[in-house]
Amino acid sequence: xxxxxxxxxxxxxxxxxxxxxxxxxxxxxxxxxxxxxxxxxxxxxxxxxxxxxxxxxxxxxxxxxxxxxxxxxxxxxxxxxxxxxxxxxxxxxxxxxxxxxxxxxxxxxxxxxxxxxxxxxxxxxxxxxxxxxxxxxxxxxxxxxxxxxxxxxxxxxxxxxxxxxxxxxxxxxxxxxxxxxxxxxxxxxxxxxxxxxxxxxxxxxxxxxxxxxxxxxxxxxxxxxxxxxxxxxxxxxxxxxx
Amino acid sequence: xxxxxxxxxxxxxxxxxxxxxxxxxxxxxxxxxxxxxxxxxxxxxxxxxxxxxxxxxxxxxxxxxxxxxxxxxxxxxxxxxxxxxxxxxxxxxxxxxxxxxxxxxxxxxxxxxxxxxxxxxxxxxxxxxxxxxxxxxxxxxxxxxxxxxxxxxxxxxxxxxxxxxxxxxxxxxxxxxxxxxxxxxxxxxxxxxxxxxxxxxxxxxxxxxxxxxxxxxxxxxxxxxxxxxxxxxxxxxxxxxxxxxxxxxxxxxxxxxxxxxxxxx
Numbered sequence: 188x189x190x191x192x193x194x195x196x197x198x199x200x201x202x203x204x205x206x207x208x209x210x211x212x213x214x215x216x217x218x219x220x221x222x223x224x225x226x227x228x229x230x231x232x233x234x235x236x237x238x239x240x241x242x243x244x245x246x247x248x249x250x251x252x253x254x255x256x257x258x259x260x261x262x263x264x265x266x267x268x269x270x271x272x273x274x275x276x277x278x279x280x281x282x283x284x285x286x287x288x289x290x291x292x293x294x295x296x297x298x299x300x301x302x303x304x305x306x307x308x309x310x311x312x313x314x315x316x317x318x319x320x321x322x323x324x325x326x327x328x329x330x331x332x333x334x335x336x337x338x339x340x341x342x343x344x345x346x347x348x349x350x351x352x353x354x355x356x357x358x359x360x361x362x363x364x365x366x367x368x369x370x371x372x373x374x375x376x377x378x379x380x381x382x383x384x385x386x387x388x389x390x391x392x393x394x395x396x397x398x399x400x401x402x403x404x405x406x407x408x409x410x411x412x413x414x415x416x417x418x419x420x421x422x423x424x425x426x427x428x429x
Numbered sequence: 430x431x432x433x434x435x436x437x438x439x440x441x442x443x444x445x446x447x448x449x450x451x452x453x454x455x456x457x458x459x460x461x462x463x464x465x466x467x468x469x470x471x472x473x474x475x476x477x478x479x480x481x482x483x484x485x486x487x488x489x490x491x492x493x494x495x496x497x498x499x500x501x502x503x504x505x506x507x508x509x510x511x512x513x514x515x516x517x518x519x520x521x522x523x524x525x526x527x528x529x530x531x532x533x534x535x536x537x538x539x540x541x542x543x544x545x546x547x548x549x550x551x552x553x554x555x556x557x558x559x560x561x562x563x564x565x566x567x568x569x570x571x572x573x574x575x576x577x578x579x580x581x582x583x584x585x586x587x588x589x590x591x592x593x594x595x596x597x598x599x600x601x602x603x604x605x606x607x608x609x610x611x612x613x614x615x616x617x618x619x620x621x622x623x624x625x626x627x628x629x630x631x632x633x634x635x636x637x638x639x640x641x642x643x644x645x646x647x648x649x650x651x652x653x654x655x656x657x658x659x660x661x662x663x664x665x666x667x668x669x670x671x672x673x674x675x676x677x678x679x680x681x682x683x684x685x686x687x688x689x690x691x692x693x694x
Contacts, residue, residue: 322537325488325490325533325537326533326537326538326539327551328488328489329488329490329529329531329533330550330551330555330600330603331523331551331555332554336554340550341550345539345541
């Protein structure tokens with residue numbers, strides 16, 4: 188979908204929420220849900236930052252690290268991809284204290300989801316780096332660059348472009364899996380909705396609002412990624428059409 | 430056995446018993462070749478004869494299985510330690526490799542950088558030049574290859590011939606003593622070859638660069654090279670000055686090859 192239709196959708200969803208915010212049936216739920224949405228957003232954004240960091244580190248370690256580091260990165264990716272995010276959250280929240288490490292629920296949420304998505308992201312980063320044609324590496328050797336200089340200046344900037352669409356997917360996945368944190372005592376959007384639903388039984392307005400709020404956030408992510416992609420491919424795309 | 434320009438001088442490049450094989454397949458067999466300072470050598474031969482491998486080994490893009498490659502009087506693939514030669518560590522390799530530059534068949538420009546960006550990248554990150562110095566140097570070289578007005582263009586906005594000329598400028602910006610040209614016109618439309626060859630001709634006449642080129646352009650090899658080496662099945666089958674060799678090849682393989690190439694033109 189193009190940027191314009193995406194923006195139109197986002198606008199429509201925002202307008203719908205705004206209209207509900209002033210209507211009688213919906214109005215009382217909006218402030219509480221917005222508070223939940225704000226927490227959801229914070230967890231999602233910090234989780235994304237951690238996920239990208241972990242993904243790049245793990246991918247580089249797997250590709251170019253010395254053996255112990257490679258092994259460590261492999262273990263990280265397989266463990267966090269191979270077990271459920273919910274179990275990881277529970278483990279961090281309920282099991283770690285038995286080993287003397289008690290973390291705030293918010294920290295657990297960010298770390299748990301960030302590590303989980305980072306494990307998937309590591310494969311995205313690795314794939315994008317491996318997708319760069321050998322000729323680019325050869326040119327850096329001919330220019331006497333070190334491997335690190337080559338990665339930083341030549342390989343990663345190009346791999347970055349290829350990573351943007353799959354990262355968009357992962358960010359949205361991360362946003363949606365924040366709903367899991369309601370199970371470790373956090374008052375996120377999903378948690379608030381359930382709570383209100385149990386006390387008021389107004390299922391239709393509550394979950395309609397929640398749906399729209401998640402949609403607004405994920406559309407915002409999609410639009411940001413599209414803008415990023417457009418910016419990143421500027422030099423490349425211009426020529427392709429020429 | 431080989432000719433250096435000055436007998437008292439070390440050759441610029443020396444392949445000393447170099448062997449390269451992939452498993453059971455020997456691509457180059459005990460290669461012995463000296464290239465003098467400022468000498469222009471053309472390497473010709475059928476595909477699979479190992480000619481491109483010669484350049485790739487000299488650029489350290491391929492590991493060698495046996496022998497030593499010398500550049501500018503010192504071993505590159507090896508270093509001296511306790512009086513004997515041991516395989517080079519990365520630092521030694523980089524220091525000696527700095528004397529060699531290469532231009533590729535498929536240009537291999539960095540697509541996310543402009544022509545100027547391509548030419549200043551390594552001078553800044555590798556040589557530590559200031560941005561201004563690197564830009565001055567790059568501007569001079571882009572002017573030399575006739576692309577002063579394309580500085581801000583991205584590779585994808587340039588024709589193949591223009592891209593290849595940027596690649597030449599990029600390699601020259603590192604001030605190499607030896608330049609390797611690996612079938613640099615093979616990926617170009619015929620009408621674009623001329624502009625690239627023209628640049629190489631100019632380099633040859635204005636600079637004391639040592640040049641080593643793999644080429645299928647026999648006409649260019651004949652006119653430009655001081656020496657032609659004909660490779661066949663991983664060995665130098667025949668070499669000599671181009672006039673003699675093209676006029677009267679001594680070896681039967683050379684004759685066959687030259688006949689086949691000339692017929693196809």
